[in-house]
Amino acid sequence: MSDDLSTDQLAALTEGLRDLLGPDGWLDPTDAPQLTVDYRGFYSGVPVLITRPDTVDGVRDVVVACAAAGVAVVTQGGRTSLSGGSVPTDYRPSVLLSTSRLNRITSVDPARFTITVEAGCTIEQVQQAAAAVDRQLGMDWGARGTATVGGAISTNAGGLNVLRYGPTRDSVLGLEAVLADGEVFDGMRALRKDNTGYDLKHLFIGGEGTLGVVNRAILKLFPRQDHHRTLFAALADLDHVNDLYARACALDHGGLTAFELVPESGLVGAVEVLGVVRPLETQAEWYLLARFSGSSPVDDTALTFLSAAVEAGLLLDAVVADTAAQEENLWLLRDELPPETLFDAKGAKFDAAVPIDRVAEFQRRTEVIAHDLCGPETVVFSFGHLGDGNLHMYVLKSLERGSRLEPDLIVEATRAIDRLVWEMGGTVSAEHGVGQDLLDRVAGQKSTVELDMMRRVKEALDPDNLFNPDRGAHSALSRKEGIG
Ligand SMILES: Cc1cc2nc3c(=O)[nH]c(=O)nc-3n(C[C@H](O)[C@H](O)[C@H](O)COP(=O)(O)OP(=O)(O)OC[C@H]3O[C@@H](n4cnc5c(N)ncnc54)[C@H](O)[C@@H]3O)c2cc1C
Numbered sequence: 001m002s003d004d005l006s007t008d009q010l011a012a013l014t015e016g017l018r019d020l021l022g023p024d025g026w027l028d029p030t031d032a033p034q035l036t037v038d039y040r041g042f043y044s045g046v047p048v049l050i051t052r053p054d055t056v057d058g059v060r061d062v063v064v065a066c067a068a069a070g071v072a073v074v075t076q077g078g079r080t081s082l083s084g085g086s087v088p089t090d091y092r093p094s095v096l097l098s099t100s101r102l103n104r105i106t107s108v109d110p111a112r113f114t115i116t117v118e119a120g121c122t123i124e125q126v127q128q129a130a131a132a133v134d135r136q137l138g139m140d141w142g143a144r145g146t147a148t149v150g151g152a153i154s155t156n157a158g159g160l161n162v163l164r165y166g167p168t169r170d171s172v173l174g175l176e177a178v179l180a181d182g183e184v185f186d187g188m189r190a191l192r193k194d195n196t197g198y199d200l201k202h203l204f205i206g207g208e209g210t211l212g213v214v215n216r217a218i219l220k221l222f223p224r225q226d227h228h229r230t231l232f233a234a235l236a237d238l239d240h241v242n243d244l245y246a247r248a249c250a251l252d253h254g255g256l257t258a259f260e261l262v263p264e265s266g267l268v269g270a271v272e273v274l275g276v277v278r279p280l281e282t283q284a285e286w287y288l289l290a291r292f293s294g295s296s297p298v299d300d301t302a303l304t305f306l307s308a309a310v311e312a313g314l315l316l317d318a319v320v321a322d323t324a325a326q327e328e329n330l331w332l333l334r335d336e337l338p339p340e341t342l343f344d345a346k347g348a349k350f351d352a353a354v355p356i357d358r359v360a361e362f363q364r365r366t367e368v369i370a371h372d373l374c375g376p377e378t379v380v381f382s383f384g385h386l387g388d389g390n391l392h393m394y395v396l397k398s399l400e401r402g403s404r405l406e407p408d409l410i411v412e413a414t415r416a417i418d419r420l421v422w423e424m425g426g427t428v429s430a431e432h433g434v435g436q437d438l439l440d441r442v443a444g445q446k447s448t449v450e451l452d453m454m455r456r457v458k459e460a461l462d463p464d465n466l467f468n469p470d471r472g473a474h475s476a477l478s479r480k481e482g483i484g
Helices: 007-021 056-069 123-132 149-155 238-252 264-274 299-311 324-335 339-343 356-374 407-423 439-445 448-461 473-479
Strands: 049-051 072-076 094-098 105-109 114-118 135-137 172-178 184-187 213-223 227-235 256-263 286-294 315-320 348-353 379-385 390-396
Touching: 007 049, 007 056, 056 072, 056 094, 056 172, 056 213, 072 213, 105 123, 114 123, 123 135, 123 149, 149 213, 227 238, 227 256, 227 299, 227 324, 238 256, 238 286, 238 299, 238 356, 256 264, 256 324, 264 286, 264 324, 264 339, 264 379, 286 299, 286 324, 299 315, 339 390, 348 407, 356 379, 356 390, 356 407, 390 407, 407 439, 439 473, 448 473
Parallel strands: 049 094, 072 094
Antiparallel strands: 105 114, 114 213, 135 213, 172 184, 172 213, 227 286, 227 315, 256 286, 256 379, 348 390, 379 390
């Protein structure tokens, strides 16, 4: 694919696409500048045209025309991903393919627990359609009102319900995608079992838009879980989390729907800044925020778990939310923990996961690295999805409002802590994909063999590097040298 397209060639492409798609099917980038910048404002790029097809044929038209012209296609859903995958780059002419008009719920089948949707439907839209037939979608996270099914599939998004329903991958029964040569991969099968060779839909799940455009999907639904008990507990020691998790799972594995870590400094910040009510008088360095859910009451489960854990000395104190207001207070605390929100503090940031039995070791070893590299007053602020071993971890200069870790220390700390993650058998991206953000960091984590397998898949399905060029894990191979 050539990077040196003439102005005339690009004008011919955009004119042709406008004619094909009709007046509602495209936007001039100058009329929608917000679509050219990523959620965090870190990455931006101006496409030659923003296209908005509303049918599979329209998607095919865009792909085929771009392939013929040698112009890249960057697919965009709700633009909420956090690693720079959904915006065009400036160094390569590209067309943005927005799925905003592929937003129809095609059918809901409560008896078979499935829903068929177009890729541009938001997660909230699908949740509401499921609730209307007394069913529940497994997928859920803070960006539900904007994030789309296509984006969730392409980033294999996790979120708040991973313990119970798994990441997005576990909710996808079938999907349809347009390939680089314009062929349509029809994997719209709602079968729960199908052992007939490679399960090709998985190439697109977590594929970050690098292998095709996902048009439609069949998602699993679940019985509604209307009974919840959320508890907040002071940990006697961070080392106990593995034992606590095993106890909670053994008691009610499917019923444990959240198992989150909260630091004391985060609790203090949330009380001061957000007016969160302190749930416990007892102070500890770390707290557990957990929830049991079910189709029938789960009060006994929560109380049995807590009393046994306190008796075993794993918890110092605990409380169960008794009212909707108390429950809301606990989830407000959890949702607003990022230090950017609480303290306007910025530093080195990690979305890492390690095996849950090594979470405490990971926190301690990170503190040692951070103190050695950045000074003894440095804070390692961690919170998040403890049950998945997934910590949202920040190395901060301090917890003072507006604190900033120096850029060179961010680079050094990131490099050293990434190495620790690799050594501990973890991942530098538990949830947010690779995008443009993590190419070097993924290159260090994955073996040459693994990266080369990804490269070969990409070359087989998209030999001209049409889709989302220069992002996604397969692009990391060229960066492997020297990182090791
Ligand atoms: C407040 C907030 C909370 C969040 N919480 C979580 C969380 O708990 N867990 C989590 O995993 N993520 C979380 N995210 C990240 C984000 O919401 C997810 O990554 C989401 O899946 C992205 O969906 P999107 O529609 O916004 O995709 P986009 O950002 O538009 O795109 C993401 C990637 O998918 C590709 N893509 C999009 N649609 C298609 C398609 N139809 N076909 C092919 N490729 C496509 C894009 O090219 C890009 O590479 C959060 C984000 C925010 C802002």
